[in-house]
Amino acid sequence: MMMKRRTALTLGAAAAASLAAPRLALAQSDVVKIGAVAPKTGPLAGGATVTQWPNVALWANQVNAKGGLMVDGGQKMVEVIEYDDQTNPGETIKAVQRLATQDNADFIIAPYGTGFNIAAAPLFDRYKYPQLAVSAITDQIEDLSSKFNGMFFLLGSTTAFVSGVVDVLKGMQNAGTLTGNKIAMVNVADAFGIELAAAARPLFEAAGFDIVYDTSYPLGTQDLSPVMKAAKAAQPNAFVAWSYPPDTFGLTEQAIIEDLQVEAYYTAVATCFPAFGNRFGAAANGILGAGGSNPDDEKFKAYAAAHMDVTGSAPDGWASATTYASLQILEQSIAAVGLDREGVTEHVKATTFDTVLGDMSFNANNFNERFWTVGQWQDGVYQGVGETGREGAKAVQLKQGWA
Amino acid sequence: MDIVIIGLLLGGTYALIAMGLNLQYGVARIMNLANGEMLVAGGFTAFWFYTAGNISPLLTIFIVAPVAFAANWLIYRIMLEPLVRRAKSRGQLEVDSILATFGMSFIAVGLMLAFFGGDYFNYSFLAVPVTIMGDTYAQNRVVAFLAAVVICAILYAWITYSRTGLSLRAIAVSPESARLAGINVRQRAAIAFALGGAITAVGGALISSFLTLDASAGVAFTLKALIIVIMGGVGDVRGTIIAALLLGVVETLVASLIDPGLTLAAAYTLFILVLLFRPQGLFGRKPT
Numbered sequence: 030m031m032m033k034r035r036t037a038l039t040l041g042a043a044a045a046a047s048l049a050a051p052r053l054a055l056a057q058s059d060v061v062k063i064g065a066v067a068p069k070t071g072p073l074a075g076g077a078t079v080t081q082w083p084n085v086a087l088w089a090n091q092v093n094a095k096g097g098l099m100v101d102g103g104q105k106m107v108e109v110i111e112y113d114d115q116t117n118p119g120e121t122i123k124a125v126q127r128l129a130t131q132d133n134a135d136f137i138i139a140p141y142g143t144g145f146n147i148a149a150a151p152l153f154d155r156y157k158y159p160q161l162a163v164s165a166i167t168d169q170i171e172d173l174s175s176k177f178n179g180m181f182f183l184l185g186s187t188t189a190f191v192s193g194v195v196d197v198l199k200g201m202q203n204a205g206t207l208t209g210n211k212i213a214m215v216n217v218a219d220a221f222g223i224e225l226a227a228a229a230r231p232l233f234e235a236a237g238f239d240i241v242y243d244t245s246y247p248l249g250t251q252d253l254s255p256v257m258k259a260a261k262a263a264q265p266n267a268f269v270a271w272s273y274p275p276d277t278f279g280l281t282e283q284a285i286i287e288d289l290q291v292e293a294y295y296t297a298v299a300t301c302f303p304a305f306g307n308r309f310g311a312a313a314n315g316i317l318g319a320g321g322s323n324p325d326d327e328k329f330k331a332y333a334a335a336h337m338d339v340t341g342s343a344p345d346g347w348a349s350a351t352t353y354a355s356l357q358i359l360e361q362s363i364a365a366v367g368l369d370r371e372g373v374t375e376h377v378k379a380t381t382f383d384t385v386l387g388d389m390s391f392n393a394n395n396f397n398e399r400f401w402t403v404g405q406w407q408d409g410v411y412q413g414v415g416e417t418g419r420e421g422a423k424a425v426q427l428k429q430g431w432a
Numbered sequence: 433m434d435i436v437i438i439g440l441l442l443g444g445t446y447a448l449i450a451m452g453l454n455l456q457y458g459v460a461r462i463m464n465l466a467n468g469e470m471l472v473a474g475g476f477t478a479f480w481f482y483t484a485g486n487i488s489p490l491l492t493i494f495i496v497a498p499v500a501f502a503a504n505w506l507i508y509r510i511m512l513e514p515l516v517r518r519a520k521s522r523g524q525l526e527v528d529s530i531l532a533t534f535g536m537s538f539i540a541v542g543l544m545l546a547f548f549g550g551d552y553f554n555y556s557f558l559a560v561p562v563t564i565m566g567d568t569y570a571q572n573r574v575v576a577f578l579a580a581v582v583i584c585a586i587l588y589a590w591i592t593y594s595r596t597g598l599s600l601r602a603i604a605v606s607p608e609s610a611r612l613a614g615i616n617v618r619q620r621a622a623i624a625f626a627l628g629g630a631i632t633a634v635g636g637a638l639i640s641s642f643l644t645l646d647a648s649a650g651v652a653f654t655l656k657a658l659i660i661v662i663m664g665g666v667g668d669v670r671g672t673i674i675a676a677l678l679l680g681v682v683e684t685l686v687a688s689l690i691d692p693g694l695t696l697a698a699a700y701t702l703f704i705l706v707l708l709f710r711p712q713g714l715f716g717r718k719p720t
Binding site for chain 1: 434435438441442445541545549551552553554555556560561568569570642643644646647648652683684687688691692693695696
């Protein structure tokens, strides 16, 4: 019995080796394998299709057009291996495992979504892959980075995001454009929305705001008119929604229909999507949203043009550029230390990188402390209005009706 | 009052979603888990016509309906009829059709992903307020509701008063006996399945005017439709309409008076109550 099993194992190993041999040989000679796992189907697919996948494609295209990645003085082409995690953390883990053990990926691009990055972090750590997490916003950065040495956070923390919104509203109040302190706040009942709403309650109160309406609605709610009617009935001065893409659209449409009269209107994820601006046109003017960028910056302009050129669509006004920056960091680190994963992790910790967002470096908790927190649609362009150390923020405008 | 109207508008949407599945499951005996994908495909078509040619979804449905009818007829003839032919019992057909259409739903998602991409798609159509009895509602929802009323009325009249409708009802009650009465069950079942697909796609085209969809959004609609069909009674058009309106009103009542976070809980509580006290559905007949 024992013998048989061993024979089978040997045979299996031999078969696997013979199958893998040509690919391995190729990998060692001239290709750097980059694994990518993110949703192509499921509830988050729409977001990943705007923010994650086009940047992977753009970066690989640009690197290969230059003749490949600089590795140990030579150049190697990039081969991207893509997996769809179906917006299911279990699938994310399986895909990362597969990339690490069967595809022998040299590096793996961090997954899309906070929960997905946290779910995959132990595997990234076990195989010593640096995990440059972009689409992951949490207040557990210190805890996570102490557990997982190679886990980096580029986009910001929950508290910083909420503080960004509080600061913008406070600033409007000080300038006299926000004439009251009543806030209607809603959130999607999902890890992201719940965490942001929980962080927001004490911060709004400490800043002297009065939350006159506070409710949550399930992910995938098809009719948001009861929510908007109730929010309107509370007669707030500002409306804040910690929302996900479909409800960001749904709430805004209902706000227009109900003619919600507020001086500041904020929806979270997807407000910065080009589709949002196209959908609402002039009515989008003055709408505040999560994250931002400086569209007048020359680097950003060049990036946006290349994004349009290669993928046929415009980048969003927030995490798109950060996703691209994470790939630039990977590229520059490989050029500096080669394909040694732990070496890359140490290099990322110690270095200031030149990215599309400007200089980027990490603190002792692997946290990029300079990022965009709030943006606003101004005359058809999504402008950054709140940041923690990025240049080019514009002045916040008053939300004036929905025409 | 405004709560009831919002609820009815939502219920109309649900009726559109569930009507097609009811025909497919009630008459053709196919538990079509790819129903939601047909809905999204209808929505995609409306989106495409609207953004490319500025053609109103209300006109697009006249293109969507025949195309979806033909496509679903082919799906039934090629893919599902072999299952029907070899199935020894209704139970076996249900299991087989669930597995087959479950697989089909993945293919459909993949095809839509390839053709349209994974991006969210929506457009602005009649997104203006309309005032009914002193309260404002979205015009696109009202229009979709009216369309649902028209479609349901036509369907109900056709099934109740036409000869084909009579034979469909006969098949819904008992396919074996229907054959003895000289009804071409195979042909009629194909028509019922195709018609169900066409109605679902039309529903998708109308719904796309106010909901944000993406290639993999279909499964949520399949689930809603399933609940409504089972609540209303399999194979009964009236039951589907009543159940859909009931669900819409209950969800809106809970969202407005208690908490929007409890709408799902309310929907499933209603579902459980119906299953407990009327397992055959509101209008279903008790199995003999």
